[in-house]
Amino acid sequence: MKALGGAEAADSTHPPPRVYKPEMPRGWWLRQRHYFLYIIREFTALPMALWLLWLLYEIQRASNGPKGYYPPSSPAFIVFSIIVLAFALYHTYTFLSLAGVIIHIKGVPSRLIVLSQFAAWLVASAVIAAVLIGFAR
Amino acid sequence: MAEKRITVRATRFDPAKDKAPRLQSYDIPFADESMVVLDALNHIKAHVDGSLSYRWSCRMGICGSCGMMINGIPKLTCNAFLRDYWPRSITVEPLNNFPIVRDLVIDMEDFMHKLKSIKPWIIRKQEYPLGAGEHRQTMDQIDEFRQFSECINCMLCYAACPVYGLNNEFLGPAATALARRYDLDSRDQGIKERLPVLANSEGVWECSFVGECSVVCPKGVDPAKAIQQTKLDTTMRFVLPYGNREE
Ligand code: SF4
Ligand code: FES
Secondary structure: OOOOOOOOOOOOOOOOOOOEOOOOOOOHHHOOHHHHHHHHHHHOHHHHHHHHHHHHHHHHHHOOOOOOOOOOOOHHHHHHHHHHHHHHHHHHHHHHHHHHHHOOOOOOOHHHHHHHHHHHHHHHHHHHHHHHHHHHO | OOOOEEEEEEEEOOOOOOOOOEEEEEEEEOOOOOOEHHHHHHHHHHHHOOOOOOOOOOOOOOOOOOEEEEOOEEEEHHHOEHHHOOOOOEEEEOOOOOOEEEOOEEOOHHHHHHHHHOOOOOOOOOOOOHHHOOOOOOHHHHHHHHHHHHOOOOOHHHHHOHHHHHOOOOOOHHHHHHHHHHHOOOOOOOHHHHHHHHOOOOOHHHOOOOOHHHHHOOOOOOHHHHHHHHHHHHHHHHHOOOOOOOO
């Protein structure tokens, strides 16, 4: 608890009122669906970062050429990758949906803006997939 | 037929006596369908316990002073109908994330300070002499900022914002919406004076987009939108070579 009060109120005849400062309860994010989804969205960044660090490590391992390089293929890694993919998709979905809120063009409905973001995402993914498959050949 | 009744639990806190707030239960008549939570509080004050303290004024969703937590959700009590809760009971608490002065009354000093910090008035580089006439504005120019000017300073958005709850330094939703209201006003030239407060680390960048502020806003202001747009704006001003242009 802390004593606060307006500077104006703090003269000698009126000492600043004692106030009660509530703390946020630890489980605040479990109290509402919206808060919960928000925390999940923020949390997904952590496994995604781990997966990307792993990717960097694999790239470094593969830099000596294909000889002696075996990509990770344990079931545990595949399961982890699938979970991270789901997280990444959820993250992307929430991020691209935001475009409708942020970008403001006169006469263009926000749904169209969001749709264009998703379209751009699909095109970019297709191009990257094509390049990767091309390299693999 | 027996009289319809409803149970209202309200936070009580007397700074002279109590260490911490507690809930007190009142069983009151639910006399007519148009009763709102504020009517219930007024009934308690008039007929049961005159010492119950809370703020209100207009009783019509305009003054913004009657905001409280109703069953955990920030709402204007003059706009929350008992019929939407009955036969469940209602728990009325002071707005989350603010210090409690007494019962349902919170200390809004911090919010007032934040409002002032974004200079919510029209700033001109050079004032026209009065004789030069009014500043004209087209309907389109008004539409640019109208939504953000609907704010009634009820602070429900601050009570809904866990980022503000965790870090009181955060400028917060309504203050940013109001800053945007003036930044988008064709008569205003003060954006550079507001930017240091907005682009500060405790400004818009503290927001991680929970989005609940816009859900609870009773006036459709959409402060979350104002914050995200300000993020884009400040970034553009930073990265584009002409971004810092005078306007
Ligand atoms: S933005 Fe909405 S919720 Fe926040 S103070 Fe203004 S009217 Fe209230
Ligand atoms: S009493 Fe004025 S907004 Fe509720």
